[in-house]
Amino acid sequence: MIKRELFFEKEATDEVIAEAYDALRAERDSGKxxxxxxxxxxxxxxxxxxxxxxxxxxxxxxxxxxxxxxxxxxxxxxxxxxxxxxxxxxxxxxxxxxxxxxxxxxxxxxxxxxxxxxxxxxxxxxxxxxxxxxxxxxxxxxxxxxxxxxxxxxxxxxxxxxxxxxxxxxxxxxxxxxxxxxxxxxxxxxxxxxxxxxxxxxxDTRALLAGAGALQNGFFDKSEDLLVQKAYHYATHSKDVPINVLFSYSSAFKEFNAWYVQLWGESLGKIDKAGNHVGMTPVGIIGSVDQHSFLQLLIEGPRDKTVTMIKVIDFQTPTVIPNVSLPHLEKTDYINGHTFNELINAQCDATMESIMQQGISVDKIEIGKLDEYNTGYMIMYYELLTSLCGHFLGVDTYDQPGVELGKQILKGKFAG
The missing domain is CATH 3.40.50.10490 (Glucose-6-phosphate isomerase like protein; domain 1)
Incomplete structure (x- = not known):
């Protein structure tokens, strides 16, 4: 089970949404x-x-x-x-x-x-x-x-x-x-x-593919308006809000965040059809660790970021914080008897509320548990989101001419 919510205004019209569905369907059907x-x-x-x-x-x-x-x-x-x-x-x-x-x-x-x-x-x-x-x-x-x-x-x-x-x-x-x-x-x-x-x-890689296929089928059945709305918001506000932060509340997402950074950066950092340099800068951080580093920048820094919160409902590890009271540290006893699962999710909720209070665009993805099906779903979610953002930005999402230039220069350094 994966639940998604947007906490910002949905600005894409029905016509814009229909056009986006058709654009990605055309990509698929063309074989490109x-x-x-x-x-x-x-x-x-x-x-x-x-x-x-x-x-x-x-x-x-x-x-x-x-x-x-x-x-x-x-x-x-x-x-x-x-x-x-x-x-x-x-x-x-x-x-x-x-x-x-x-x-x-x-x-x-x-x-x-x-x-x-x-x-x-x-x-x-x-x-x-x-x-x-x-x-x-x-x-x-x-x-x-x-x-x-x-x-x-x-x-x-x-x-x-x-x-x-x-x-x-x-x-x-x-x-x-x-x-x-x-x-x-x-x-x-x-x-x-x-x-x-x-x-x-x-x-279970069959379940991985099944999760990805389920979301993709829903998209091409035109039942993913929320995903289109998110991409449209990102793209149309990208000049003033060019940084997208993925705030994942589980250490297991460290490498997923890195994958997202490559997917987002290589796909969307381009020169558009009008010759403008466009793109959105991806930042991946981990909760609760980065509450103690990046959160200060989000709360009081420049208003140039959107934030996606990822929350895992059930970590399937019921470790409890013991009922131990430490001298001079009694003010921390409010958490005694609760699980670490409860603590990290309460931290996620509290952090999200604090960010939203600053007027920052926030959305949330809640994942029931980490398994192959849900992982496949999340992979397809970010691939489709990337393609939609590329459509709205007016770029070729799938090339990477900037990377190729560096390869040519490197070869010259050794060949010459």
Whole structure:
């Protein structure tokens, strides 16, 4: 169960709402944008068949190593962070080879046993410099030439069909899963990019897809006016209120917040059709920790922010604050006998009220519990919200020319 509320004026007219539904439907039906189709893809069946055939248990695989960066890793990180506490999660260790920070690399690989590890190399383009550099290091470090059975039996590739990495997979006979050409990296978590590692960790990825599909179906049945209203409010006020804060009241949302930042930043920070620089700056923070840092800026700082509060109703961990009274600290005894679940949710409510009293635009998402279905729903929620904001801003939500420029400059620094 997920409940959503907007605490600001709903300004989009019926005509504007209808136009938004039609615009996203046209994206889907044209084949330009493929993430809408992922909940109904047959990719999960292919992944399940591969896992059964490989027999990971018999081979003693204890480590799943995801080699990828940005959209190739952030979504999987987000889902695992949200669900790691659930009974679905098996005991395999999940390791991410993302940044090319040499200290982090050595820390990740210090005690890694190659024979107990399965490596998933993910690159949509097939030639991401960080990802290929990590794989070269692994080949050298573990004496596993790319043409060898040692390499082939411990690797899978995920990439676009026809990419250089796809061609390598064919040459050296490494199992390869394809990302649809019309699915960008930051929208790819419900493709093989997320489904392969998450299924290997034991999660019910069918429920993940079902949650995403349920929201998407509701949207294309034109029953998501609230989502359209939120996007319209953000986009039409973006010049004066350009910062969107995701205030998530659970530490499990740390990586989800990071995924949202990439999704929002790369998709919406663009030059619009009129040549204007537009976009909204995403900020992800965690309650209650950031009540003691960012909240002061929200309450008394510039009025240039909207805030989304995320609240988990049932943490499914009934830890109680004991009836202990500390000398000189008796004023804190009002909380004795209550659960930590009650405390963090009361903090969420109190913080939201304090922000609303400042006249700041606030909305709230209440999640019944953290499970695969609700996680899939939240992924699709933010992907649809991003697409709607891009529509209202008049930008191409799915390209990233600013990122490509940096890649070209980097290559020049080494080539020249």
């Amino acid at each position: 944008v493929g993430y809408y189709l992922l909940p109904e893809s047959d990719m999960l069946a292919k992944i399940e068949a591969f896992i059964d055939d490989y027999d990971f248990e018999a081979k003693g695989i204890q480590n799943i190593v995801v080699i990828g960066i940005g959209g190739s890793s952030l979504g999987t990180k987000a889902v695992d962070s949200l669900l790691a506490h659930t009974p679905s999660r098996n005991g395999r260790k999940l390791i991410f080879m993302e940044n090319v920070d040499p200290v982090e690399i050595e820390s990740n690989l210090k005690d890694l046993v190659y024979e107990e590890s399965f490596f998933i190399m993910i690159s949509k383009s097939g030639s991401t410099i960080e990802t290929t550099s990590h794989v070269k290091d692994l080949i050298h470090r573990f004496d596993a030439p790319v043409e060898s059975e040692k390499f082939r039996s411990h690797f899978a590739f995920i990439t676009d069909a026809g990419s250089p990495l796809d061609e390598l997979g064919k040459t050296v006979k490494v199992p390869t899963f394809h990302i649809p050409h019309n699915v960008g990296g930051r929208f790819s978590v419900l493709s093989a990019v997320g489904l392969l590692p998450l299924t290997l960790l034991g999660y």
